Amino acid sequence: MNKKKYIIFILITVLFVAGGAYLFVQRSHSSLQNEQYYSKTSYIEALHAFSLEHPELSEFTTLVDEEEAKIAAAPSNTEGYLSLGLAWKSLADRAGDPPNMFYEAAFEVYKRGIELTDRRDTTFLKNAANMAEFQKDFDTSETLLQEAIVATPGDADLYIRLADVYTYLMKKPTQEIIDFLDTGIEILPNATRLENYKKRLETNEQSNNL
Numbered sequence: 001m002n003k004k005k006y007i008i009f010i011l012i013t014v015l016f017v018a019g020g021a022y023l024f025v026q027r028s029h030s031s032l033q034n035e036q037y038y039s040k041t042s043y044i045e046a047l048h049a050f051s052l053e054h055p056e057l058s059e060f061t062t063l064v065d066e067e068e069a070k071i072a073a074a075p076s077n078t079e080g081y082l083s084l085g086l087a088w089k090s091l092a093d094r095a096g097d098p099p100n101m102f103y104e105a106a107f108e109v110y111k112r113g114i115e116l117t118d119r120r121d122t123t124f125l126k127n128a129a130n131m132a133e134f135q136k137d138f139d140t141s142e143t144l145l146q147e148a149i150v151a152t153p154g155d156a157d158l159y160i161r162l163a164d165v166y167t168y169l170m171k172k173p174t175q176e177i178i179d180f181l182d183t184g185i186e187i188l189p190n191a192t193r194l195e196n197y198k199k200r201l202e203t204n205e206q207s208n209n210l
Helices: 003-026 041-053 055-073 078-094 100-116 122-134 138-151 156-169 174-187 192-208
Strands: none
Touching: 041 055, 041 100, 055 078, 078 100, 078 122, 100 122, 122 138, 122 156, 138 156, 156 174, 156 192, 174 192
């Protein structure tokens, strides 16, 4: 990819991320005033109803309650949001079909962590992207991972992660994914993993065209 195309791609990406971030913020069902990270009443009610129906999962429902209490006591502690998000996600993994509300709760918790860290902490961004994928919201996952790349452009894992979303979830055209990988290859001092990913895509494309 030549320098002009690369600059255009970066400008488009920044504009897309800005627009996507705005939509991402609007997705919340409550404001962040008074440090309320999400409108948790419905989630807590669902949690308690679920705990009565599934006492065998009390270890996980109790953990959520405990982590919620810690956040209530220290709502500005960003590390607490990682623990709480993981607690909701662990419960969702075991809740059966459909566990979407618990994944949504985890998403909202990570979203608050994103806000508290000024959208610069890639751990929160990646975790929120994962929760969006569990809810089949691949556009939001894409936006969050693009934000993570803008925040930490030298992290090869982020490029691979987003390439996987494009390849396996969004089913984007191969050339579009290759163009995206090329941006990372030009930026990263060691882009071996991205180059290998690109070669694999090109090989698969050639095989499909035979």
